[in-house]
Amino acid sequence: MNRAGNGKSYTRLPPLPAESARAAGLRYVSDAIPGIERRPAAPGFRYVAADGAALRDKATQARIRALAIPPAWTDVWICPREDGHLQATGRDARRRKQYRYHPRWREVRDESKYGRLVAFGRALPRIRRRVARDLARPGLPREKVLAALVRLLETTYIRIGNEEYARDNDSFGLTTLRERQVKVEGAQLRFRFRGKSGVPHEVALTDRRVAQLVRRMQDLPGQELFQYLDEDGATRAIESTDVNTYLKRVAGEEFTSKDFRTWAGTLLCARALRRLPPPQSAAGGRREVAQVIEAVARELRNTRAVCRKCYVHPTVIESYLEGRLQNMLRGRSEHAALISLLEGKGRRRRRERSLVPLLARSIGRASGTQVAAP
Structure with missing residues (x-):
């Protein structure tokens, strides 16, 4: 278990990718190793093994077809191993790297990802208490502005944002908002900006304490909205990494926005x-x-x-x-009921998965043959 600074231990977060591969009975691989190459050949593609020979193995050809690698991908790498956790990579039309994973690895990672959600749900009351304390701080210190951002993450569902997207795509998230993109009227805040993928955002909420803080930040010099005053009185901007670091410190776990x-x-x-x-x-x-x-x-x-x-x-x-x-979900608080629901299903899934190799061995003993677990 992980431990927070107060000595309490909390739910273990998802395993590292290599651990997930082992849990799924797979090899953890990288596309840095020699793999199968896809080359254009009318009317479609041909596949070349790492040694340069044409790929003729029927089982491997069937595995590649099952991956359904889009024809538009370029720089395609295909894992030479059937049990590799990563089965293929390539570049899409916008040159973004894309991945195809083994189904068993995705299953384990999905379970870990949603197991993380239970841990987050349990940590949320602790995060809220710390945010409330930091919002009550006097002045414009860093912790107070970070607390306001975390409050808005929970109440508005706006993405955290990063400066690269703001600069290159003119799309914004919380930490990259400009002063002009929010209006404050009394206790009400109204955000209006273009988010990821150009999606227009118009978000309104009522939060008197955050509204007062935003109004003070708007009076600071500079275009950035979320700024604080350091010990020397200099204005500093908040970045997305600052928010994630604050979350980890407050929760005692590796949570992110x-x-x-x-x-x-x-x-x-x-x-x-x-x-x-x-x-x-x-x-x-x-x-x-x-x-x-x-x-x-x-x-x-x-x-x-x-x-x-x-x-x-x-x-x-x-x-x-x-x-x-x-x-x-009946008869309990919404928060507690949801955690209980997610925990219960997760335990059942882990029990079912642990039974698979046991059942396979039992069947093998009964039939006098060796049966491999899937």
């Missing part, structure tokens, strides 16, 4: 599905889930596909489709 969006997406989805009656049919349940995901995606300012894949814990959707969500 993105964890707020994942928690928010999962909570919003659970809240909406909880209000619905249990589904009467599989098709009806899927329709309700699609509508809820669309609403949550609007709140997070994401596409439906990204919202469901990256920001909503699958346990919430599974529990609703199984008709168990309402009972599992």
